[in-house]
Amino acid sequence: MLELILIDDLLFALVGIEGRYISIKRVHGKADVVSFQVDASMDLALQELAKRIFPLCGSYLLIDEFVESRSQFKHGLVNHAFAAALRAFLLDYQAMVAQLEHQFRLRRLSIQGLWFYCQPMMGSMQALSTVIRKVSANNYAGSAVLNLLQSQAMAGDSAVRSLLEKMTHSASNAYLSILERWIYEGVIDDPYGEFFIAENKSLQKESLTQDYDAKYWRQRYSLKKDIPSFLANIAGTILTTGKYLNVMRECGYNVQVPVSENSKLMTFGSNHQYLECVKAAYEFASGELLSLIKEKYDLIGKLRSIKHYLLLDQGDFLVHFMDIAREELLKKHDEISVEKLQSLLDLALRTTAAAADPCHEDLTCCVERASVLKGLSRLKDLDIKNVSHSNDLEEPISITGLETFSLSYKIQWPLSIVISRKALTKYQLIFRFLFHCKHVERQLCGAWQMHQGVRALNSHGTAISRSSLLCRSMLRFINSLLHYLTFEAGFFVSFAP
Numbered sequence: 001m002l003e004l005i006l007i008d009d010l011l012f013a014l015v016g017i018e019g020r021y022i023s024i025k026r027v028h029g030k031a032d033v034v035s036f037q038v039d040a041s042m043d044l045a046l047q048e049l050a051k052r053i054f055p056l057c058g059s060y061l062l063i064d065e066f067v068e069s070r071s072q073f074k075h076g077l078v079n080h081a082f083a084a085a086l087r088a089f090l091l092d093y094q095a096m097v098a099q100l101e102h103q104f105r106l107r108r109l110s111i112q113g114l115w116f117y118c119q120p121m122m123g124s125m126q127a128l129s130t131v132i133r134k135v136s137a138n139n140y141a142g143s144a145v146l147n148l149l150q151s152q153a154m155a156g157d158s159a160v161r162s163l164l165e166k167m168t169h170s171a172s173n174a175y176l177s178i179l180e181r182w183i184y185e186g187v188i189d190d191p192y193g194e195f196f197i198a199e200n201k202s203l204q205k206e207s208l209t210q211d212y213d214a215k216y217w218r219q220r221y222s223l224k225k226d227i228p229s230f231l232a233n234i235a236g237t238i239l240t241t242g243k244y245l246n247v248m249r250e251c252g253y254n255v256q257v258p259v260s261e262n263s264k265l266m267t268f269g270s271n272h273q274y275l276e277c278v279k280a281a282y283e284f285a286s287g288e289l290l291s292l293i294k295e296k297y298d299l300i301g302k303l304r305s306i307k308h309y310l311l312l313d314q315g316d317f318l319v320h321f322m323d324i325a326r327e328e329l330l331k332k333h334d335e336i337s338v339e340k341l342q343s344l345l346d347l348a349l350r351t352t353a354a355a356a357d358p359c360h361e362d363l364t365c366c367v368e369r370a371s372v373l374k375g376l377s378r379l380k381d382l383d384i385k386n387v388s389h390s391n392d393l394e395e396p397i398s399i400t401g402l403e404t405f406s407l408s409y410k411i412q413w414p415l416s417i418v419i420s421r422k423a424l425t426k427y428q429l430i431f432r433f434l435f436h437c438k439h440v441e442r443q444l445c446g447a448w449q450m451h452q453g454v455r456a457l458n459s460h461g462t463a464i465s466r467s468s469l470l471c472r473s474m475l476r477f478i479n480s481l482l483h484y485l486t487f488e489a490g491f492f493v494s495f496a497p
Contacts, residue, residue: 038051046111053118066086070083149164182238182242197221210421214421234279237278238282242285248289292414320348330400338366371399372403405432451468
């Protein structure tokens, strides 16, 4: 009689309900710790058999409470999907309990039989309760839940492994839907902050043309620390794919990666089909963006134009400009009229071979506040994030436009991704050095011409003849240096912004 009553109580306990001889106690301060106790008046042998089943009862209560709490969307889509999979699992568990109860009503179930039928569920329920305790204790969400499920699936028998893999696949469906929108549309549809890519909306694309140390490309979209282990090796590719699609959207092109039934990221597994989907999306996005900036925005033409003007690949315009702007360039840098220099530069461009270049209107001039050496020093400090030695180089008391004149170039989005403010600043420093070399060359040419005027004096061995030889040697050196910088080294620099 007592055995039948105990079996009835155990059937209730298996679904979290107290009975006449079995009570449920919760440990104070530990919500996930539940204790099942059997009445001390019960036969000791029956008590021991009941205690073997109590872990299964505790696991059910823990899982059931987790399902109720994590079914709310505030815990994230992954937890919600995980809870839905657990609810489906508990339905199977409850069906098993109902079958056992049916056997009990037919007087076909002993307490030993109850223990026998419960054993197959013990391992699975224990594994799930272990996962749930860790998720609850650490308040895991998103990637952390998927990584935990995957790691737990590695340690267990085949039945437990199969169950946890099924749970992982169910929980990952919501995550993969976020991933799918990112790599196919470039959109982060992540209302609960679970995705491993973060968006910083405060960074604007205009900073690429204004700020030397612009963080737009690196930090507008960036990787978080929590990355699902099955995506860890391709996280960078996934990030870049979405970035490329976003660039095209910013240009007004709603490009979407072609999607077929085979390319949907509904699950992941040993066949690595999701890796092929990511690779295909990356190749499509990169190809479309490259085609866009090369064909519509003429990237190669802009680079070629920068090579002509800033690297003096075609410097005839500069010779004419230096002739007509000589008086203005000899002034102190704070007395120079930039507007006048710009009009003289436009005149030089229109009256030389540069007029045939469709990009010549993007060329502008400016007057810097520091010399080339000072500019290089600041550039070095910015690159190494150190400003402690920025004042080590003293500026000359008065520097003229010859030391501070520079050319600039108008760069629009999306070319500013390639030719950023940082890249353009380096081009400008190279130009300023070349411009100064051109000035030195012109001065030496003037001195050499003056020496030619006194050759008829037959002054062999005099200071004038020695000065002429020195001038000719310096002129030969500066000509060789300029040729090397503009035609040999310039070829490689022009395509490495």
